[in-house]
Amino acid sequence: MQEAIVDDLTAIKGLLAGAAPVTWVFAGDSIVQAARWTEGARGYVELFSERVRYECGRSLDAVINTGVSGWRSADLAAHLDRAVLRHAPDVTVIGLGTNDAKDLPVDEYVAVMVPIIARVREAGSRMALQTPVPGPIEGIPAYAAAIRELAAEQGTALVDHHARWQPADPRWYGDPTHPNAEGHRVMARTLIDALGVPGCKQAPATA
Numbered sequence: 001m002q003e004a005i006v007d008d009l010t011a012i013k014g015l016l017a018g019a020a021p022v023t024w025v026f027a028g029d030s031i032v033q034a035a036r037w038t039e040g041a042r043g044y045v046e047l048f049s050e051r052v053r054y055e056c057g058r059s060l061d062a063v064i065n066t067g068v069s070g071w072r073s074a075d076l077a078a079h080l081d082r083a084v085l086r087h088a089p090d091v092t093v094i095g096l097g098t099n100d101a102k103d104l105p106v107d108e109y110v111a112v113m114v115p116i117i118a119r120v121r122e123a124g125s126r127m128a129l130q131t132p133v134p135g136p137i138e139g140i141p142a143y144a145a146a147i148r149e150l151a152a153e154q155g156t157a158l159v160d161h162h163a164r165w166q167p168a169d170p171r172w173y174g175d176p177t178h179p180n181a182e183g184h185r186v187m188a189r190t191l192i193d194a195l196g197v198p199g200c201k202q203a204p205a206t207a
Contacts, residue, residue, distance in 0.1 A: 026092075027083045027094050028076070030071075031187075044191060067095070090126065091128065092120045
C-alpha cells in the first residue's frame with residue numbers, strides 16, 4: 001500500500017508535538033534578517049526561537065537565521081546550499097518577495113521558487129512559505145496571492161503576514177517597507193499561530 005503523503009503543516013505540528021529536537025532554518029531578505037529597522041530589538045525569528053526553545057521547553061531545537069538584506073529569489077537559488085541545505089533543516093521557512101516585487105514579473109518569481117522548494121524537499125525538510133507584509137511596492141499584493149497559490153499547490157505551510165496586516169498599522173513600520181520592533185512582534189505571533197506552536201507556559205527563570 002502506498003504511504004499517504006503528509007502535508008508540511010501537519011508534519012510540522014507533528015514535529016512540535018514530538019520529543020526529537022528540530023532544526024529550523026529561516027532564509028530570505030532583510031525582513032527575515034531583522035536588519036536595522038528594529039533599532040536593536042529582536043526580530044520575529046528570534047521571538048519565535050524564544051517561544052519554541054524557552055517557553056515550550058524545546059531547548060535542543062536549533063533556530064538558524066540566514067536572511068540577507070536585499071536578497072531576492074534568485075539569490076536564494078544561487079546560495080541555497082550555504083543558506084539552507086548545509087544546516088540539514090527539519091523545517092525551512094522562506095520569506096522572499098518584497099525585493100522581487102519591485103521589477104520581477106510574478107510568474108518568473110514562481111518559476112524560481114518551485115525548484116527551490118523541490119531541492120529543499122529532496123533534502124528531507126518540511127517547508128513554510130511567508131507572504132510579504134504590505135508596503136508601497138505596487139507588486140506586493142500580486143506576490144502575496146501567488147505565494148498563497150504556490151503554498152497550496154506545493155503542500156507547504158503558509159504564514160500569511162500580508163493578510164494579517166489588513167489593515168496595516170503605521171506603528172508597525174520602521175520605514176514604509178520594513179517592520180519595526182512592534183511589527184516583528186506581530187509577525188512572530190502570526191508565525192506561531194500559523195505553524196500551530198502550542199501555547200506553552202513560561203519556563204522557570206535560571207541564572
